[in-house]
């Protein structure tokens with residue numbers, strides 16, 4: 609199953625992907641994570657990408673596409689993946705069509721005020737990448753990951769100004785992308801304004817219902 613997760617920053621793509629990857633045994637491939645790793649590893653790609661990311665702007669296509677192609681060639685991505693953060697534009701969607709055949713696109717719909725609230729408190733594990741929220745999904749021990757006990761950090765682009773800019777960029781690009789996948793009859797929209805992970809998580813259940821149906825086709 610080759611799945612795209614579409615949604616504004618803070619829509620919950622990363623949180624749901626971390627649950628869905630375990631259920632379906634396919635990797636979560638986030639282009640933002642690939643870029644952040646390149647920055648941590650101080651590669652040329654990372655150095656080139658950092659300024660764009662800190663300003664809430666898109667990294668040029670040639671950088672991101674090379675990085676993604678390399679990741680998609682790895683062994684664990686041969687049976688499918690949950691693709692998060694790509695495509696961001698209709699041009700990227702058309703390039704992706706030439707690389708892989710997408711099974712379904714899950715689009716998480718979230719209002720701007722919800723996004724601002726969520727990202728203001730977002731904490732990410734330096735070790736395993738698990739996502740927490742200081743208000744709604746706090747770790748058991750402050751600043752420490754429940755799963756691997758590594759330190760949690762806040763992303764440098766999770767400031768109100770940058771979040772607002774990233775949200776606007778998303779809104780500007782989403783219509784043609786939505787149309788592209790609607791025309792292929794593989795677009796599924798999900799209301800993601802509710803709390804991210806809760807015992808009766810309707811969003812996660814809805815994702816699973818869609819993916820279970822697709823996996824039988």
Ligand code: AMP
Nearest residue numbers: 639640660661665666667672693694696
């Ligand atoms: P994310 O982790 O998905 O919120 O992405 C963080 C940042 O990485 C974005 O604000 C962009 O600067 C960059 N980025 C991630 N994916 C892409 C992409 N598909 N195209 C261009 N820039 C990207």
